[in-house]
Amino acid sequence: MSTRVPQGVSAEVFEDAKARMRAVVGRRWVIDEESQGLASYYDIYSPASEMTTAPSAAVAPANVEELQRVVVIAHELGIPLWTTSAGKNYAYGGPAPREAGMVVLDLKRMNRVLEVDTESAYAVVEPGVSYFQLYEHLQKNKIPLWIDCAAPGWGSVLGNASERGVGYTPYGDHWMMQCGLEVMLADGTLFRTGMGAMENSNTWNLFKYGYGPYLDGIFSQSNFGIITKMGIWLMPEPPGHMPFMITLPREDDLHMATDILRPLKINMVIPNGVLTPDLIWESATKVPRSKYYTGKGPMPDSARKKMAKDLDMGQWNVIAGLYGPQPIIDANWGVIRDAFAKIPGAKFYTGDDRPGDVSWEYRKKLMRGEPNLTEFNLMNWVGGGGHVNFSPISPTTGDDAVKQYEMIRSRAHEYGFDYMGEFAVGWREMHHIFMLMFNRTDEAETKRAYELFSLLIDEAAAEGYGEYRTNLHYMDHIAKTYGYNDDALWKLHRRIKRALDPKGILSPGKQGIWPLES
Amino acid sequence: MVTRRTFLQGAAATGAGATLVAEPTLAGWLEAGGPVVAVVDQRVGSGRQFSEALRSQGIAALADEHDPAIVLARLAEEFAPGGYTVIGLTQMATFLIAERTGMDNGLNLAWRGDHRLLPNGQLQHRLRGRAETMSALALDRAGDSWAYSLGQHLVAARLPGGAEEQSITTAVARPRQQTGSLVSWVLVPRA
Numbered sequence: 001m002s003t004r005v006p007q008g009v010s011a012e013v014f015e016d017a018k019a020r021m022r023a024v025v026g027r028r029w030v031i032d033e034e035s036q037g038l039a040s041y042y043d044i045y046s047p048a049s050e051m052t053t054a055p056s057a058a059v060a061p062a063n064v065e066e067l068q069r070v071v072v073i074a075h076e077l078g079i080p081l082w083t084t085s086a087g088k089n090y091a092y093g094g095p096a097p098r099e100a101g102m103v104v105l106d107l108k109r110m111n112r113v114l115e116v117d118t119e120s121a122y123a124v125v126e127p128g129v130s131y132f133q134l135y136e137h138l139q140k141n142k143i144p145l146w147i148d149c150a151a152p153g154w155g156s157v158l159g160n161a162s163e164r165g166v167g168y169t170p171y172g173d174h175w176m177m178q179c180g181l182e183v184m185l186a187d188g189t190l191f192r193t194g195m196g197a198m199e200n201s202n203t204w205n206l207f208k209y210g211y212g213p214y215l216d217g218i219f220s221q222s223n224f225g226i227i228t229k230m231g232i233w234l235m236p237e238p239p240g241h242m243p244f245m246i247t248l249p250r251e252d253d254l255h256m257a258t259d260i261l262r263p264l265k266i267n268m269v270i271p272n273g274v275l276t277p278d279l280i281w282e283s284a285t286k287v288p289r290s291k292y293y294t295g296k297g298p299m300p301d302s303a304r305k306k307m308a309k310d311l312d313m314g315q316w317n318v319i320a321g322l323y324g325p326q327p328i329i330d331a332n333w334g335v336i337r338d339a340f341a342k343i344p345g346a347k348f349y350t351g352d353d354r355p356g357d358v359s360w361e362y363r364k365k366l367m368r369g370e371p372n373l374t375e376f377n378l379m380n381w382v383g384g385g386g387h388v389n390f391s392p393i394s395p396t397t398g399d400d401a402v403k404q405y406e407m408i409r410s411r412a413h414e415y416g417f418d419y420m421g422e423f424a425v426g427w428r429e430m431h432h433i434f435m436l437m438f439n440r441t442d443e444a445e446t447k448r449a450y451e452l453f454s455l456l457i458d459e460a461a462a463e464g465y466g467e468y469r470t471n472l473h474y475m476d477h478i479a480k481t482y483g484y485n486d487d488a489l490w491k492l493h494r495r496i497k498r499a500l501d502p503k504g505i506l507s508p509g510k511q512g513i514w515p516l517e518s
Numbered sequence: 519m520v521t522r523r524t525f526l527q528g529a530a531a532t533g534a535g536a537t538l539v540a541e542p543t544l545a546g547w548l549e550a551g552g553p554v555v556a557v558v559d560q561r562v563g564s565g566r567q568f569s570e571a572l573r574s575q576g577i578a579a580l581a582d583e584h585d586p587a588i589v590l591a592r593l594a595e596e597f598a599p600g601g602y603t604v605i606g607l608t609q610m611a612t613f614l615i616a617e618r619t620g621m622d623n624g625l626n627l628a629w630r631g632d633h634r635l636l637p638n639g640q641l642q643h644r645l646r647g648r649a650e651t652m653s654a655l656a657l658d659r660a661g662d663s664w665a666y667s668l669g670q671h672l673v674a675a676r677l678p679g680g681a682e683e684q685s686i687t688t689a690v691a692r693p694r695q696q697t698g699s700l701v702s703w704v705l706v707p708r709a
């Protein structure tokens with residue numbers, strides 16, 4: 001009998017639930033402490049012990065019918081299910097649940113590419129379809145459509161979109177490019193959103209809004225339902241493409257670069273998500289920190305300067321792409337060059353420039369939708385495995401960029417960590433991603449990382465900055481920073497939760513939405 | 519002779535932290551006809567040494583490249599899921615990805631050693647395993663050729679098992695040819 005059980009569930013009920021689930025999905029696909037492999041659901045990267053979020057079991061249905069039967073059993077017996085798709089949500093908690101003892105509902109076996117419409121340029125996928133898989137499907141079938149992937153290609157098209165994750169082609173806002181969901185509720189009810197609610201719809205994946213209230217959004221970053229299918233728009237292979245990088249020599253160039261980027265983005269001169277990674281982020285996929293500095297605390301300026309010179313990197317590096325017919329690319333590139341030439345010392349690179357530069361190679365791949373795992377090499381910087389992303393949203397202004405950068409960098413340095421960050425410019429705002437790298441085999445360092453992250457949440461909130469997404473351990477904390485008018489929004493979330501999932505079995509605590517709180 | 523079955527049972531017990539049924543070793547697995555493959559960061563001197571030690575024992579190494587996905591895709595192509603054992607000396611990223619992918623494909627982590635460069639310029643070996651395995655490795659005396667020694671001994675070593683696991687930390691002078699920290703690891707099939 002397992003020693004770990006979901007909170008509030010007796011050992012007998014839990015054994016009964018597992019036995020009944022095994023009868024549905026097969027012995028092998030209910031994994032608990034007694035079987036092998038439960039450790040693959042542990043979060044071994046966050047700044048807290050993996051035991052604080054270790055599941056009691058995982059159940060992996062193969063299709064919607066099995067899923068429905070599993071959900072009905074969980075509903076009847078009050079078993080909390082934590083939904084994952086590919087379960088590669090690293091930097092934010094991986095496949096682990098919010099709380100120890102919950103059961104991971106692992107949908108990676110539901111991994112069919114159900115449809116690709118070459119003419120209207122979309123695909124319909126199940127939760128377990130990874131970026132690698134969808135890419136290979138298109139390649140194998142010679143379909144001239146691009147995917148847009150997050151940096152780690154092993155992630156799930158659906159899981160990442162449901163987290164409102166980002167990619168690097170013009171289709172980089174994944175939730176925006178989602179069109180048409182199939183969702184299961186906590187009692188097993190299955191429905192389709194938008195046009196998919198018609199019995200014989202032929203536009204489910206073409207028109208997002210359908211008729212009546214538009215519901216898709218409430219199933220993203222949420223625990224109101226389980227998404228079982230999703231339509232995703234794919235970008236037709238463009239007639240031309242030109243990736244570019246502009247290196248900027250000084251730290252304070254961030255200000256001017258951001259102000260230059262805002263109109264270029266808003267006017268769609270640059271169509272994809274522009275990135276402005278700092279020196280360390282852009283170098284860390286190429287060299288370990290110890291090549292330049294083995295001392296304690298943040299890397300000193302002298303070492304930074306040497307690294308920038310050796311690797312020919314800027315203190316900031318603007319990375320983006322242009323797409324379309326060549327004359328349009330040429331015209332837009334002229335506008336961009338003129339704008340950035342105002343920054344003294346800016347250097348311009350395109351396409352095949354910088355041969356052998358590993359980070360430039362993977363950036364180029366991502367900007368044409370080729371999945372890879374090169375960015376994981378960021379873990380080699382410190383080499384201790386620990387990482388967690390602090391991801392506040394910022395207006396696209398030089399003042400805000402510099403304010404956030406200085407705020408985070410000075411705290412990171414105070415706690416003994418390097419600042420490794422990038423700004424991803426979207427339609428009107430920037431996602432600022434600070435990747436906090438720490439040596440997880442060092443307990444004191446791990447504790448410091450945990451504390452630093454908490455402090456950053458409060459300090460950012462005090463300045464009006466909120467995070468777009470977060471790690472399991474900070475979901476409640478961040479939810480509290482969205483407290484306008486006496487927590488009105490989170491109170492509403494809880495009301496919806498109680499209405500849709502009164503027993504609170506689906507992903508309890510996701511984004512700070514706990515079922516039974518008022 | 520160690521059969522594939524006893525090896526798998528032993529390795530399985532290791533993963534679950536239960537009493538060992540057999541004493542799985544990579545040499546035993548090789549003897550049982552099970553494929554063993556190595557993934558090694560050959561961009562650094564220690565990696566090249568490790569590869570050499572494995573090669574002398576009949577184990578070929580795939581070169582870990584900048585994109586860890588490439589080596590993993592090759593592994594997936596060459597061997598049926600779960601039917602092989604993988605030994606590695608890589609940087610952290612490749613280890614993390616191999617370990618997670620291995621777990622998804624029926625493998626368990628049976629060995630992990632962290633070989634970290636310390637702020638004072640020393641190299642620290644932090645190993646989890648049986649005391650006798652670790653003293654056989656003699657990394658504290660191996661100095662600059664620690665990776666060769668590790669490669670040689672790890673193949674014959676009994677993989678760690680449950681209660682007898684220990685953690686040993688030794689620090690030695692920084693090897694001349696190494697700039698980054700490395701991780702040694704072994705993934706074995708679950709029963």
Ligand SMILES: Cc1cc2nc3c(=O)[nH]c(=O)nc-3n(C[C@H](O)[C@H](O)[C@H](O)COP(=O)(O)OP(=O)(O)OC[C@H]3O[C@@H](n4cnc5c(N)ncnc54)[C@H](O)[C@@H]3O)c2cc1C
Nearest residue numbers: 084085086087088089090150151155156159160165166227
């Ligand atoms: C080095 C590095 C680089 C990264 N780069 C990026 C990047 O470029 N862009 C980016 O967006 N992220 C990035 N990440 C974060 C993360 O790894 C990815 O977002 C990854 O795609 C998430 O994992 P997944 O797709 O397997 O989602 P999953 O782990 O399957 O799901 C994530 C979460 O979504 C919810 N969910 C999943 N499936 C369902 C469902 N069917 N129904 C309802 N809810 C569901 C659950 O709450 C789950 O915990 C990066 C992380 C690292 C470490």
